Amino acid sequence: MDRRLTQRGTARKRQLMTFAAARFAEHGYHPTSVAEIVKGLGVGKGVFYWYFSSKEELFLEILRDAQHDLRRTQKAAINDLDDPILRIEHGIRASMVWSAEHRDLANLFLFAATEERFAHSLRKGAEVAVADAVHHVKDAIAEGKMPDADPVMLAHAILGVTRELAKTFIHERAEDSEAVATAAVEFCLGGLLGRRDLRGD
Amino acid sequence: MDRRLTQRGTARKRQLMTFAAARFAEHGYHPTSVAEIVKGLGVGKGVFYWYFSSKEELFLEILRDAQHDLRRTQKAAINDLDDPILRIEHGIRASMVWSAEHRDLANLFLFAATEERFAHSLRKGAEVAVADAVHHVKDAIAEGKMPDADPVMLAHAILGVTRELAKTFIHERAEDSEAVATAAVEFCLGGLLGRRDLRGD
Amino acid sequence: MDRRLTQRGTARKRQLMTFAAARFAEHGYHPTSVAEIVKGLGVGKGVFYWYFSSKEELFLEILRDAQHDLRRTQKAAINDLDDPILRIEHGIRASMVWSAEHRDLANLFLFAATEERFAHSLRKGAEVAVADAVHHVKDAIAEGKMPDADPVMLAHAILGVTRELAKTFIHERAEDSEAVATAAVEFCLGGLLGRRDLRGD
Amino acid sequence: MDRRLTQRGTARKRQLMTFAAARFAEHGYHPTSVAEIVKGLGVGKGVFYWYFSSKEELFLEILRDAQHDLRRTQKAAINDLDDPILRIEHGIRASMVWSAEHRDLANLFLFAATEERFAHSLRKGAEVAVADAVHHVKDAIAEGKMPDADPVMLAHAILGVTRELAKTFIHERAEDSEAVATAAVEFCLGGLLGRRDLRGD
DNA sequence: GATGAATGAGTCTTCATTCAT
DNA sequence: CATGAATGAAGACTCATTCAT
Numbered sequence: 001m002d003r004r005l006t007q008r009g010t011a012r013k014r015q016l017m018t019f020a021a022a023r024f025a026e027h028g029y030h031p032t033s034v035a036e037i038v039k040g041l042g043v044g045k046g047v048f049y050w051y052f053s054s055k056e057e058l059f060l061e062i063l064r065d066a067q068h069d070l071r072r073t074q075k076a077a078i079n080d081l082d083d084p085i086l087r088i089e090h091g092i093r094a095s096m097v098w099s100a101e102h103r104d105l106a107n108l109f110l111f112a113a114t115e116e117r118f119a120h121s122l123r124k125g126a127e128v129a130v131a132d133a134v135h136h137v138k139d140a141i142a143e144g145k146m147p148d149a150d151p152v153m154l155a156h157a158i159l160g161v162t163r164e165l166a167k168t169f170i171h172e173r174a175e176d177s178e179a180v181a182t183a184a185v186e187f188c189l190g191g192l193l194g195r196r197d198l199r200g201d
Numbered sequence: 202m203d204r205r206l207t208q209r210g211t212a213r214k215r216q217l218m219t220f221a222a223a224r225f226a227e228h229g230y231h232p233t234s235v236a237e238i239v240k241g242l243g244v245g246k247g248v249f250y251w252y253f254s255s256k257e258e259l260f261l262e263i264l265r266d267a268q269h270d271l272r273r274t275q276k277a278a279i280n281d282l283d284d285p286i287l288r289i290e291h292g293i294r295a296s297m298v299w300s301a302e303h304r305d306l307a308n309l310f311l312f313a314a315t316e317e318r319f320a321h322s323l324r325k326g327a328e329v330a331v332a333d334a335v336h337h338v339k340d341a342i343a344e345g346k347m348p349d350a351d352p353v354m355l356a357h358a359i360l361g362v363t364r365e366l367a368k369t370f371i372h373e374r375a376e377d378s379e380a381v382a383t384a385a386v387e388f389c390l391g392g393l394l395g396r397r398d399l400r401g402d
Numbered sequence: 403m404d405r406r407l408t409q410r411g412t413a414r415k416r417q418l419m420t421f422a423a424a425r426f427a428e429h430g431y432h433p434t435s436v437a438e439i440v441k442g443l444g445v446g447k448g449v450f451y452w453y454f455s456s457k458e459e460l461f462l463e464i465l466r467d468a469q470h471d472l473r474r475t476q477k478a479a480i481n482d483l484d485d486p487i488l489r490i491e492h493g494i495r496a497s498m499v500w501s502a503e504h505r506d507l508a509n510l511f512l513f514a515a516t517e518e519r520f521a522h523s524l525r526k527g528a529e530v531a532v533a534d535a536v537h538h539v540k541d542a543i544a545e546g547k548m549p550d551a552d553p554v555m556l557a558h559a560i561l562g563v564t565r566e567l568a569k570t571f572i573h574e575r576a577e578d579s580e581a582v583a584t585a586a587v588e589f590c591l592g593g594l595l596g597r598r599d600l601r602g603d
Numbered sequence: 604m605d606r607r608l609t610q611r612g613t614a615r616k617r618q619l620m621t622f623a624a625a626r627f628a629e630h631g632y633h634p635t636s637v638a639e640i641v642k643g644l645g646v647g648k649g650v651f652y653w654y655f656s657s658k659e660e661l662f663l664e665i666l667r668d669a670q671h672d673l674r675r676t677q678k679a680a681i682n683d684l685d686d687p688i689l690r691i692e693h694g695i696r697a698s699m700v701w702s703a704e705h706r707d708l709a710n711l712f713l714f715a716a717t718e719e720r721f722a723h724s725l726r727k728g729a730e731v732a733v734a735d736a737v738h739h740v741k742d743a744i745a746e747g748k749m750p751d752a753d754p755v756m757l758a759h760a761i762l763g764v765t766r767e768l769a770k771t772f773i774h775e776r777a778e779d780s781e782a783v784a785t786a787a788v789e790f791c792l793g794g795l796l797g798r799r800d801l802r803g804d
Numbered sequence: 805g806a807t808g809a810a811t812g813a814g815t816c817t818t819c820a821t822t823c824a825t
Numbered sequence: 826c827a828t829g830a831a832t833g834a835a836g837a838c839t840c841a842t843t844c845a846t
Contacts (some may be wrong), residue, residue, distance in 0.1 A: 009830075028316040034816065044832040065324050111315040113307065113368075115229040123373075139254045150384065153805065157388045164361025165354065168313075172324075183312035183351065187358045189396045191388035196397035236841060245807040246842085256841065288811090411809075430718040432633035435836060446811040451838065472735045513717040514769075516710065517631040525775075552786065558771050559764045559790045566763025567756065569716075585753065589794035597793040612826085647828040648821085656815060791810065 066126035
């Protein structure tokens with residue numbers, strides 16, 4: 001299924017992926033039939049199988065694409081920042097903004113985690129993102145800007161905060177993503193830098 | 202489908218729910234057929250429809266049960282603690298331990314979030330748990346033990362950290378749940394209490 | 403797909419096999435759809451898959467059954483005959499009669515030979531029948547009733563004559579199977595016993 | 604679909620027929636798709652439908668061609684032989700050699716017999732070949748070289764022996780076609796000339 | 805209470821064929 | 826002549842659900 005596509009073909013394929021992603025996010029992967037997808041686009045069923053060898057493959061491709069895109073966004077946001085803590089902050093903010101702009105895809109990540117055949121692909125992508133965060137954390141620790149702790153655990157904690165806040169406040173309640181991002185950053189930096197005893201002073 | 206069940210009936214029903222939950226968690230809700238469930242238990246299809254009006258109902262019932270159980274566990278862990286921060290800490294630890302002991306159910310929560318008909322039920326349960334955490338946070342703020350911030354946001358941040366660490370380190374990597382819980386508590390308290398500038402000294 | 407069947411179940415299964423065999427013989431294996439089969443029997447599609455795991459499996463089962471039946475018939479015909487030549491003659495006659503009574507099945511043998519996945523099963527069955535004939539031929543040669551020649555080749559020659567005459571004169575032209583059998587026997591015995599030069603006298 | 608073809612066109616068409624015949628013989632007519640054929644030749648689908656109006660037509664054309672070729676070969680082998688028995692012998696040998704060189708096509712004959720729409724064309728071709736053999740047999744009988752018997756029946760018996768031995772020993776077991784042909788001739792002449800009682804002498 | 809045969813709408817997928825480019 | 830995207834009817838198979846026994 002590695003077809004060399006014409007310009008029109010590429011557009012068609014993207015169209016299918018976008019539409020399908022929206023449906024999958026809305027009704028779920030299984031409840032969305034291939035028939036529904038092609039009908040929604042007003043094309044014949046054959047079109048689908050011209051571009052994808054199966055429904056599963058389509059989903060996997062959407063997943064891969066989304067992960068690449070998210071990562072690209074994060075990279076661009078961090079780019080040339082020297083301070084590891086600043087890199088973490090900008091990474092969180094970038095994730096949040098991306099999540100706000102792609103609620104469909106964020107939702108698919110959720111589902112992908114629930115079936116092994118998709119979880120595999122998901123984990124591979126997540127590992128890259130985590131490795132990135134781990135890198136920043138290690139730098140910060142090395143530079144004495146952060147108390148010593150398991151960087152992998154910290155990286156996942158950041159991920160957890162970011163995802164949960166994005167899901168609840170951005171996707172479900174449509175709050176301002178900047179504000180949510182700021183809250184996430186605040187919380188995470190607190191978690192990373194260690195607690196300050198309020199009463200102890 | 203509100204049958205008065207004999208003792209044997211109740212056991213049967215629980216057996217069905219446990220087995221189904223395991224399958225749902227392992228292969229996913231949709232890929233698991235009713236036939237597979239009853240065959241796995243060595244009973245006829247009639248049994249299934251004697252206790253549940255549909256597959257969907259079964260899932261919903263598992264979900265409700267799991268949420269009740271988790272909540273009961275958390276309540277018991279917090280019980281008679283006076284310090285709100287201590288209550289939060291024990292709540293996190295209790296969640297982690299529960300999650301370690303019920304990875305199946307934790308997995309189902311994930312899936313339930315991806316289809317609206319289940320997400321509804323899920324949210325209702327989550328709201329209760331969040332309301333609880335919000336309550337503790339508010340207390341802590343009121344008692345001057347925590348800087349002022351949006352308690353709902355903080356509660357969700359805690360939830361995010363707990364879930365992500367449980368999923369990654371307990372379910373996927375089978376690490377010691379006590380240690381993971383401690384890391385989660387550390388991170389969350391840091392996030393709640395506010396950042397301490399290491400270099401600012 | 404190894405179900406223990408009730409009496410009714412066994413009848414159903416046989417009904418499906420008989421009907422399918424007729425359709426396969428009439429229109430061919432591929433052009434006959436499962437839908438056509440179940441519709442012809444006035445049952446739902448599920449019934450088919452309750453008894454057979456696939457269309458291919460059904461065909462294979464029909465094939466196996468037919469081969470067993472043919473073989474049983476041949477065995478019964480030969481039974482307690484001492485003379486190997488007589489055994490061959492009766493074997494040919496039995497095949498011919500069976501073929502006349504089961505033109506459907508005879509036709510399926512033809513098709514089965516054209517696709518590897520079926521040909522395998524077919525060859526296994528044919529080998530048994532051939533082995534039988536080879537045995538008789540060897541006996542005849544040993545007893546000096548037949549000139550020495552490759553018994554396997556002779557056995558196949560007999561098979562070829564029998565099949566071709568059955569197909570052409572019994573199936574296509576509906577001639578009397580006794581008469582055709584006699585012609586086959588005459589030809590084969592001639593072939594086996596060696597030529598008699600008419601002019602050589 | 605009666606196009607006047609350029610030289611290149613004729614070559615293309617032959618290429619399609621040869622390749623398709625090989626695939627049909629290997630995997631069967633139905634399991635072989637038009638897409639597979641054109642892809643195997645590295646051409647577009649348009650090419651196929653430029654030369655053939657349908658897949659069925661292609662098969663029919665392959666069939667007709669094969670029958671003509673076989674017949675031409677037989678004719679050439681018999682050519683100017685006076686003795687009808689010799690003509691039969693050479694006919695058998697020619698069939699065997701042709702069969703060895705065209706196992707693909709021989710296989711297609713088998714399949715063609717299993718579906719009515721192809722069987723028709725097949726029978727027409729077979730009738731010609733049989734008529735030929737019948738002619739020789741009648742001659743032999745008339746010349747007193749062969750005992751009187753139904754010539755049509757005898758012709759088919761010869762056909763059966765030839766096909767079966769070719770299929771089993773040449774196609775499946777790749778034995779020497781000359782040797783197999785000799786065995787076929789021996790058996791058939793025996794069958795034609797009548798049995799010689801070994802013990803009776 | 806329990807069984808398992810039966811239903812049939814619905815799923816994914818294939819493929820012969822057409823046609824704009 | 827040739828390409829390859831597009832069509833859509835049709836196919837094999839699944840599965841939640843029902844019901845006679």
